[in-house]
Amino acid sequence: MTNNDVTSTNKIMQLAERVDVLEKEVKNLNERLNKNKFTILLMSGDLDKALVAFIVAAGAITMGYQVTVYCTYWGLNLLKRKTIFKDTTILEKMAKVMMPKGPDQASLSRMHMFGMGTKFFKVLMKKNHVVTLADLIETTRMLGVKLYACEMTMGIMGMSRDELIENIEYGGVETYLKEVVGSEINFIV
Amino acid sequence: MKQEFLDCKGMRCPMPIVEIFKRMKGMNVGDILTVEADDMAFSADIRAWCEQAGQKIIELSCEGTVKKVVLEKTK
Numbered sequence: 001m002t003n004n005d006v007t008s009t010n011k012i013m014q015l016a017e018r019v020d021v022l023e024k025e026v027k028n029l030n031e032r033l034n035k036n037k038f039t040i041l042l043m044s045g046d047l048d049k050a051l052v053a054f055i056v057a058a059g060a061i062t063m064g065y066q067v068t069v070y071c072t073y074w075g076l077n078l079l080k081r082k083t084i085f086k087d088t089t090i091l092e093k094m095a096k097v098m099m100p101k102g103p104d105q106a107s108l109s110r111m112h113m114f115g116m117g118t119k120f121f122k123v124l125m126k127k128n129h130v131v132t133l134a135d136l137i138e139t140t141r142m143l144g145v146k147l148y149a150c151e152m153t154m155g156i157m158g159m160s161r162d163e164l165i166e167n168i169e170y171g172g173v174e175t176y177l178k179e180v181v182g183s184e185i186n187f188i189v
Numbered sequence: 190m191k192q193e194f195l196d197c198k199g200m201r202c203p204m205p206i207v208e209i210f211k212r213m214k215g216m217n218v219g220d221i222l223t224v225e226a227d228d229m230a231f232s233a234d235i236r237a238w239c240e241q242a243g244q245k246i247i248e249l250s251c252e253g254t255v256k257k258v259v260l261e262k263t264k
Contacts, residue, residue, distance in 0.1 A: 055202065055203050058203045058207055059203045059206065061210075062203070062206050062207055062209075062210035062238060062242065063238060063241040063242055064241065064242055128201060129199050129200065129201050130201045131201070131204055139204075139207060143207065143210075143211075
């Protein structure tokens with residue numbers, strides 16, 4: 001064997017090793033990247049924005065995606081089913097009184113006009129046979145959407161788990177990010 | 190091979206496709222589902238949905254505001 005042959009053999013062996021490493025890396029990445037996950041970060045509790053979020057969620061489920069909606073800040077109000085004032089501070093009580101309770105009380109992000117605009121919009125929606133936000137959330141739940149409530153924001157607003165609808169999950173930023181990292185698509189509304 | 194019918198008239202986006210999705214879950218491969226809908230976006234939506242979900246459109250017709258589509262469950 002000449003010196004040249006030895007160098008080429010070494011190079012080929014090095015390349016083969018690189019290929020092995022890369023193949024493992026690709027396999028690893030494929031496992032992490034679940035191609036059919038769809039995540040929505042819903043921080044708005046506005047009627048129109050939440051409608052968009054849940055319409056997209058419903059559509060994505062019918063198209064074969066596993067959909068996660070992570071609700072934080074104003075979005076949490078959409079998960080509310082009742083208000084409990086017991087064992088809360090005065091500041092928390094004030095926050096609770098001001099917050100909308102559930103999807104039926106959500107208002108438009110624009111032209112709310114002290115409630116008149118939202119009422120008018122709801123009449124238009126009904127006239128056009130568009131489903132209400134509450135019904136839409138229920139539909140996506142029946143289809144299997146995974147709903148998360150942000151516990152940090154719940155803390156700020158003095159919300160307890162008993163105030164929110166049942167069969168949802170709880171977590172913080174890592175819980176959300178774990179869903180996002182494995183998702184093909186992430187929406188922020 | 191079964192023939193089924195679904196009336197989605199009066200429903201608006203995203204409900205027609207949601208109802209089709211739910212109905213198709215309970216059907217077998219090869220079954221035929223005929224749907225009538227009057228949502229304005231229905232023709233575009235059903236095409237996009239079938240492409241993504243891997244279902245087959247046998248026939249898509251329009252009569253006034255009512256769209257009629259014949260679907261075959263392929264998976």
